[in-house]
Amino acid sequence: MVLQIFLVATTTGYETCESDRKMEEQCRLHNYKTVKPLLDYFRQVRNEIEQSETKEKLISELNSDLMEKYHEIVRIHETFIKEAALLNEYKNKVIKGENDLQLCQNKVDKSESEINSLKEQLTDKSTNLENCQVQLKSVNSKLIEKDENIKRFSENIKNKTEHQKALELELKKSKSIIIKHEKDIQLCRSENNKLNRTSENIREEQKKIQLKLKECETKLDQSHLDKLTPTTCIPFGNNPGVHQLNVSGIGLFKVLCDSQLAGPGWIVIQQRVGGNENFNRDWATYRRGFGSFEGDFFLGLEKIHRITSLQRFELYIHLVDLHGSTYNARYDDFKISDEDNGYALSLGKFDGAFIANGMRYYKNMKFTTFDHDNDKNDDGNCAAWFKSGWWYNACSPCHLNAPYASYLRWLDTDKIFLLKEVKMLIRPREEMKK
Structure with missing residues (x-):
């Protein structure tokens, strides 16, 4: 565009100068002034064009280098991707x-633990084997000892067999003697029959004498039996202490008889005199x-049941408080049931000296221990x-088997007696009336 403008301007200038030659000089001056800036500009543009061509060449060369480098980068990227894939x-x-x-390490650890366990088992088995060897030696020695015992027993058996044969011989001799005696007895009976037939009066007298003898023997045997095997402490009278009773269902057993607190004939069934016995029992x-009869004791529910089932008994309770004051309570029909019915308590009528009926809470109640819960308490045993067995109702605070200090007490109408000594005694009521 600049070049076209320059050509147009030049052509116009020449035509003007040709038409007006007179003003040639002026045209020349005018043309020079007009064209010179354009020529300068043209030169500048030409230089810039040359520079731009050079730059374009440079850019194309750079582009070609850049393309080559791009392709190279693409190849490197592809290689990198392949290597990254390989790396992954x-x-x-x-x-x-x-x-x-x-x-493998876990398997090795497991194997090592199993090996250690096997080693421990092997050690234990070795120890057990040693113990078995020791026991085997002991068994062998015992077997040897038993063999010797068997030999001795065999010898004893032989001796006893020989002794038995001698006894059998003696038995035969005795049988022959008995047979002879029986014959003699038969002869005596026949003679006696003859005598009886000849004398009836003598025979009647003999019958009377025999009947009297039998009666005397029966009375003597009964009195002797009562003295030897009494069922209560009544026969011992004012002779207190430990005596032996014979009660049906139990046989012979010892009791403590008392004749000092309330007269003769009492059996002590429970005693608390020192706190040396634990009453928290099953x-x-x-x-x-x-x-122990020398200290605290409880006679036993089965013995008390068997004794009181023979006849009517009364109960006497002796109490001593912490200040030394004594009190007593009586019940006229004391007994306890059998084990199937929980050894349930029966008391009868109450009679007390300066004390209220503290046992009324336990009337008809079954016996309770820590392993036999028969009470009416909903919150526990x-x-x-209270760490003691008793005929509990609902854990009322009057139980005579309780631990000493604050729990061993008797409940009155308006106060509680703290106790240091308790005794429960029984005696046949019907016999005492007689």
């Missing part, structure tokens, strides 16, 4: 190898009885709570 594959293989190594122990 190697990583996966390494991770798999590590996992396999970890599994059902079987209370059934059997425990303690009273025997476990």
Whole structure:
């Protein structure tokens, strides 16, 4: 465009100068002034064009280099991707190898633990084997000893066999003697019959004498039996202490008889005089009885049941408080049922000296121990709570088997007696009336 403008301007200038030659000089001056800036500009543009061509060549060369480098970068990228894929594959293989190594390590650890366990078992078995060897030696020695005992027993058996044969011979001799005596007895009977036939009066007298003898023998045997095997302390009278009774269902057993607190004939069934006995016992122990007659004791539920089932008994309770004051309570029909009915308590009418009927809470109640819960308490076992067996109702605070200090007490109408000594005694009521 600049070049076209320059040509147009030049052509116009020449035509003007040709038409007006007179003003040639002026045209020349005018043309020079007009064209010079354009020429300068043209030169400048030409230089810039040359520079731009040079730059374009440079740019094209740079573009070609850039393309080559781009292609090279693409090739490197593709190579990098391939190598990255290979690297990931190697990583996966390494991770798999590590996992396999970890599994192998776990197997090795497990194997080591199993080996250690086997070693321990082997050690234990070795110890057991040694113990078995020791026991085997002991058994062998015992077997040798038993063999010797068997030999001795065999010799004893032989001796006893020989002795038995001698006894059999003696028995035969005795039988022959008995047969001879029986014959003699038969002869005597025949002679006696003859005598009886000849004398009826003598025979009647003999019958009377025999009847009297039998009556005397019966009376003597009964009195002797009563003295030897009494069922209560009545026969011992004012002779207190430990005596032996013979009660049906139990047989012979010892009791403590008392004749000082309330007269003769009392059996002590429970005693608390020092706190040297633990009354927190199970059902079987209370059934059997425990303690010592010299200190605290409980006679036993089964013995008390068997004794009181023979006849009517009265109960006498002797109490001593912490200040030394004494009190007593009586019940006129004391007994306890059998074990199937829980050794339930019966008392009868109350009679007390300066004390209220503290046992009324337990009338008709079954016996309770920490392993036999028969009470009416909904919150737990009273025997476990108070650490003693008793005929609990609902854990009322008047139980004579309780621990010493604050629990051994008697409940009155308006106060509680704290006790240091308790005795429960029974005696036949019907016999005392007689």
